[in-house]
Amino acid sequence: MKKIISILLILLLFSVSTVGKVAKAELRLIADPKEDTSIEKLQEEIKNTDCEINKKLSDTISITCKNKKDIKKLKNFREEKKYMLIKDVPIQDKKAKVKDIWDNEFIKATEVWELGITGKNRTIALLDTGIDYNHIELKSSYLYGYDFVNDDDDPMDDYGHGTHIAGIITSDGINDEFSKGIAPDANIIMAKVCDQDGTCWESDILAGLEWASKQKPDAISLSFGTMETWVSKNCIKEPLARAVNKVARKIPVVVAAGNFPFGVSSPACASNVIAVGSSSYDTLMDFSARGYPMRNHGVIAPGEDVYSTFPGNNYGFMSGTSVSAPYVAGLIALAKEKNNRLSGTRIKRTIFRSANKELSPTYSERSEWEIGYGQIDALKTIENIRKSRRR
Numbered sequence: 001m002k003k004i005i006s007i008l009l010i011l012l013l014f015s016v017s018t019v020g021k022v023a024k025a026e027l028r029l030i031a032d033p034k035e036d037t038s039i040e041k042l043q044e045e046i047k048n049t050d051c052e053i054n055k056k057l058s059d060t061i062s063i064t065c066k067n068k069k070d071i072k073k074l075k076n077f078r079e080e081k082k083y084m085l086i087k088d089v090p091i092q093d094k095k096a097k098v099k100d101i102w103d104n105e106f107i108k109a110t111e112v113w114e115l116g117i118t119g120k121n122r123t124i125a126l127l128d129t130g131i132d133y134n135h136i137e138l139k140s141s142y143l144y145g146y147d148f149v150n151d152d153d154d155p156m157d158d159y160g161h162g163t164h165i166a167g168i169i170t171s172d173g174i175n176d177e178f179s180k181g182i183a184p185d186a187n188i189i190m191a192k193v194c195d196q197d198g199t200c201w202e203s204d205i206l207a208g209l210e211w212a213s214k215q216k217p218d219a220i221s222l223s224f225g226t227m228e229t230w231v232s233k234n235c236i237k238e239p240l241a242r243a244v245n246k247v248a249r250k251i252p253v254v255v256a257a258g259n260f261p262f263g264v265s266s267p268a269c270a271s272n273v274i275a276v277g278s279s280s281y282d283t284l285m286d287f288s289a290r291g292y293p294m295r296n297h298g299v300i301a302p303g304e305d306v307y308s309t310f311p312g313n314n315y316g317f318m319s320g321t322s323v324s325a326p327y328v329a330g331l332i333a334l335a336k337e338k339n340n341r342l343s344g345t346r347i348k349r350t351i352f353r354s355a356n357k358e359l360s361p362t363y364s365e366r367s368e369w370e371i372g373y374g375q376i377d378a379l380k381t382i383e384n385i386r387k388s389r390r391r
């Protein structure tokens with residue numbers, strides 16, 4: 001009996017010491033300040049704590065704290081949220097065959113290229129894991145970027161996701177023509193906001209969003225979301241959805257809708273963005289997010305076995321709504337090349353109105369809660385845009 005008690009005691013001590021370790025680890029917090037709470041006031045609040053400012057944003061600060069006791073004293077702060085990339089497992093180094101590739105032909109981007117429209121002089125901002133800007137297919141299109149995870153000006157991709165997303169938009173198809181992006185001449189700027197494990201912290205995203213919107217890109221593309229699912233009604237209570245929605249009033253923002261068929265993830269649920277679900281060439285993907293936000297502001301784009309660039313001059317496939325969103329960002333680059341005076345709202349409406357609900361028999365039976373306005377149609381979108389008048 002004594003022996004059992006001493007073992008229990010050891011176990012108890014062990015578990016206490018483990019808890020102690022967790023408490024010592026850094027915790028990330030962020031403030032949701034009320035209108036009358038200034039940044040100075042928030043700084044004042046952390047003065048006598050073990051917490052340090054991690055990021056100063058235009059209307060809030062994020063902090064890292066070592067001491068759990070200190071955290072309890074803070075009134076305006078809460079734990080930061082984590083967002084995840086919306087993909088399945090990347091498959092590295094797998095070369096495509098002709099029959100594998102259907103995306104740009106299916107959404108009629110190839111017919112837009114024949115009109116001479118390829119995204120020239122347009123710029124898409126990505127918030128992702130970074131970009132391998134030395135990749136032979138990407139280096140002509142990469143302009144500049146920033147790494148908000150490590151706080152340096154080198155957004156090199158240490159995960160692979162961002163390089164794949166960038167290629168879907170603008171891969172040149174030099175060494176591998178099947179990797180060619182929807183807007184092969186569009187430029188890319190990159191805010192690295194997701195780390196080497198594919199985790200994207202709220203304050204890094206907010207900082208990247210602020211930075212990206214200041215660069216005045218033609219569109220911003222986001223391929224991450226929360227594991228939680230949302231309907232539009234409560235989505236706007238989510239701080240990131242609110243921030244994204246504000247930016248989306250001025251700059252078109254496209255967001256992966258999520259890989260959970262039971263609801264649309266945040267920030268795709270924000271009403272001003274374009275939420276993007278996933279299609280295969282003749283059907284909706286089972287994982288593609290469904291819900292009111294799709295009906296309100298959603299479209300679908302290729303999302304199964306999409307072939308694109310991976311770091312180190314590699315190529316491969318990826319599935320998920322992650323890979324669907326950049327098709328719409330690329331389509332906006334094409335639209336802006338035809339008429340660079342178009343407002344974000346006009347572009348969004350034109351993409352919606354040009355989307356195809358009856359591309360295949362399986363689509364016409366699908367509800368708007370599943371496919372939104374339908375499969376994007378690049379040619380029809382371009383045809384529905386009037387040329388800007390030359391002066």
Ligand SMILES: [Ca+2]
Pocket residue numbers: 147150152153154155156
């Ligand atoms: Ca870096």
Ligand SMILES: [Ca+2]
Pocket residue numbers: 137138140141170171172183184185186
């Ligand atoms: Ca390119």
